[in-house]
Amino acid sequence: xxxxxxxxxxxxxxxxxxxVGSAVFRPISRKYDTAEHTYPKELDMLAAVMDGFSxxxxxxxxxxxxxxxxxxxxxTVRNGANMSTVLGMVELCWGDIGLALSIPRQGLGNAAVxxxxxxxxxxxxxxxxxxxxxxxxGAGSDxxxxxxxxxxxxxxxxxxxxKIYVTAGERAxxxxxxxxxxRNMGRAAIKSFFVPxxxxxxxxxRLDKKLGIRASDTAVLSFNDCRIPKDNxxxxxxxxxxxxxxxxxxxxxxxxxxxxxMALGVAxxxxxxxxxxxxxxxxxxxxxxxxxxxxxxxxELHRMKAELxxxxxxxxxxxxxxxxxIPNSVEASMAKAKAGRTANEVTxxxxxxxxxxxxxxxxxxxxxxxxxxxxxIFEGTQQIQLLIVARNLLGxxxxxxx
Numbered sequence: 001x002x003x004x005x006x007x008x009x010x011x012x013x014x015x016x017x018x019x020v021g022s023a024v025f026r027p028i029s030r031k032y033d034t035a036e037h038t039y040p041k042e043l044d045m046l047a048a049v050m051d052g053f054s055x056x057x058x059x060x061x062x063x064x065x066x067x068x069x070x071x072x073x074x075x076t077v078r079n080g081a082n083m084s085t086v087l088g089m090v091e092l093c094w095g096d097i098g099l100a101l102s103i104p105r106q107g108l109g110n111a112a113v114x115x116x117x118x119x120x121x122x123x124x125x126x127x128x129x130x131x132x133x134x135x136x137x138g139a140g141s142d143x144x145x146x147x148x149x150x151x152x153x154x155x156x157x158x159x160x161x162x163k164i165y166v167t168a169g170e171r172a173x174x175x176x177x178x179x180x181x182x183r184n185m186g187r188a189a190i191k192s193f194f195v196p197x198x199x200x201x202x203x204x205x206r207l208d209k210k211l212g213i214r215a216s217d218t219a220v221l222s223f224n225d226c227r228i229p230k231d232n233x234x235x236x237x238x239x240x241x242x243x244x245x246x247x248x249x250x251x252x253x254x255x256x257x258x259x260x261x262m263a264l265g266v267a268x269x270x271x272x273x274x275x276x277x278x279x280x281x282x283x284x285x286x287x288x289x290x291x292x293x294x295x296x297x298x299x300e301l302h303r304m305k306a307e308l309x310x311x312x313x314x315x316x317x318x319x320x321x322x323x324x325x326i327p328n329s330v331e332a333s334m335a336k337a338k339a340g341r342t343a344n345e346v347t348x349x350x351x352x353x354x355x356x357x358x359x360x361x362x363x364x365x366x367x368x369x370x371x372x373x374x375x376x377i378f379e380g381t382q383q384i385q386l387l388i389v390a391r392n393l394l395g396x397x398x399x400x401x402x
Contacts, residue, residue: 002320004313007079010087017088020046021095021265026364029096032215033367037207039171040102040215047104080323082254086261086315093265097371098215100262107168108132108379109176111258112192112251116235125194131172132251133163133221141384143178143249144187148223150179150233157193157233159201159226165378169219170204173197177223181239189239192251194232201226212370253329256336256379257318263343263375264315266368267308270350273365275301277354297353304346311339330392337385340376347372 006014024046032040092100109130113122139145148161159179169175174196182189195202205220275285283295291299314335321328347369351358358365376382390401 001077002317003077004316006087007083010079010084013084014087014091017091018094021091021093025092025095025099029099029215029364029367030361032099034214036209036214037217039217040099043099043103047106078323079320082257082319082322083316086257086319089258089261090265090268093262094269095265096215097262097266097375098213101167101213101216102171104171105129107172108255109172109174111254112176112234113194115251115254116192117194118235121194121231121234125174128174129168129172130174130176130194131166131168131219133166133169133175133177135165136161136163141381144190146178146180146190147183148177148179149183150177150181150191150193152230152237155230156227157230159193159195159223159228161223162205163221163223165208166219166221167216167378169221170207170217175202175221176234181237185239191237192234193228194234195223195226195228199226199228211373212367213374249329252380253327253332254322256332256385257315257322257328259375259379260311260315260318260335260339263339263372264308264312266372266375267304267311267339267343267346270347270365270368271301271304271308273363274350274353274358277357300349300353304342304349307342308346311335311342314338330389333380333385333388336379337382337389340385341382343372344376 024042028040028042032038089100105127107130109132110126110128112132113125113130117125134143134146136145136147138147146161148159148163150157150159152158159177161179163169163175163177166175174194177193177195178190179193180189181191201224203222203224205222208218208220210218278285278297278301283298285298285301287302288294291302294302314331318328318331318335321331347365351365351369354363354365357363360366380388387398387401390396391398394401
């Protein structure tokens with residue numbers, strides 16, 4: 001049974017992550033927002049600390065995330081890597097989302113390795129900084145429409161295609177590339193491949209300028225007869241039409257609660273600053289009586305807090321299910337959909353409530369509003385999450401919901 005109390009063993013991790021967000025991220029947040037594509041050197045020392053968390057099993061980084069498996073008779077309640085990662089990410093993104101995405105060896109590709117790699121592959125690549133390349137010019141929300149191909153030639157895979165919106169695509173030391181073994185076989189033929197940086201045929205085309213999360217690099221990568229060793233396919237090379245590409249998609253079950261956690265962090269930061277601003281204006285921000293008898297700004301503040309709490313509980317549930325070996329695809333999508341939309345709404349509304357202060361650069365509110373939009377887009381858009389939830393609740397195929 002899930003307990004909504006924060007586990008005492010994870011409180012030191014939360015405190016340490018909060019210190020990082022406060023003492024490391026926020027002081028340099030504006031610097032790297034302005035100097036887009038400049039690597040934050042301050043993160044090198046932090047990366048060593050994060051590695052220490054991982055080795056101690058404390059979590060706090062994407063690379064630790066994996067679905068647990070358990071015996072049917074095992075009734076032990078676990079709070080493991082998924083829960084610790086989510087709770088740590090909330091605090092890091094309370095500091096800065098773009099910087100949290102830029103920590104070395106904590107890339108989204110690491111979550112793919114944790115989800116579908118063999119034990120031998122995890123041992124080889126567990127500490128490598130891996131980006132994840134899924135989206136293509138003609139394949140965005142529909143991951144099954146991937147056109148990048150991989151064919152086996154002797155002892156090498158040959159990859160051809162183009163990937164866009166690759167987070168940490170330039171900085172990471174490897175990229176997990178999603179490609180199809182046979183376009184005629186549909187979803188079942190889609191596999192993920194571990195492509196080290198500098199592999200022959202892999203080219204960095206450009207870095208994209210963005211609305212937000214500017215501290216994080218977003219790359220376009222081209223693969224032209226890119227060759228990697230035969231063993232660099234993650235998991236099994238067999239095409240199983242009954243199983244589909246569920247193993248690869250499990251990556252999203254791991255990462256969507258993390259994106260939800262990012263949303264929780266930036267939304268909470270915005271609410272805290274806004275509440276301080278309202279108090280400074282002489283308003284009593286305590287919940288007293290009906291919202292209809294309160295100042296409109298205070299009533300709005302409490303409404304947003306309630307929305308954020310709902311998103312937080314959904315996120316904790318998704319992480320808890322993963323740690324306890326219980327399928328969490330629907331819950332992961334619910335958490336991501338709710339938290340992503342809530343963060344975007346909250347940050348923009350906080351800018352409004354704070355007026356000129358919220359819109360200027362004296363506070364981080366306007367930056368947080370820009371940063372938050374991506375949380376409702378990447379790792380599956382809001383619309384895709386709602387489609388997944390509806391499909392599962394109604395027992396229908398995606399095509400039947402159109």
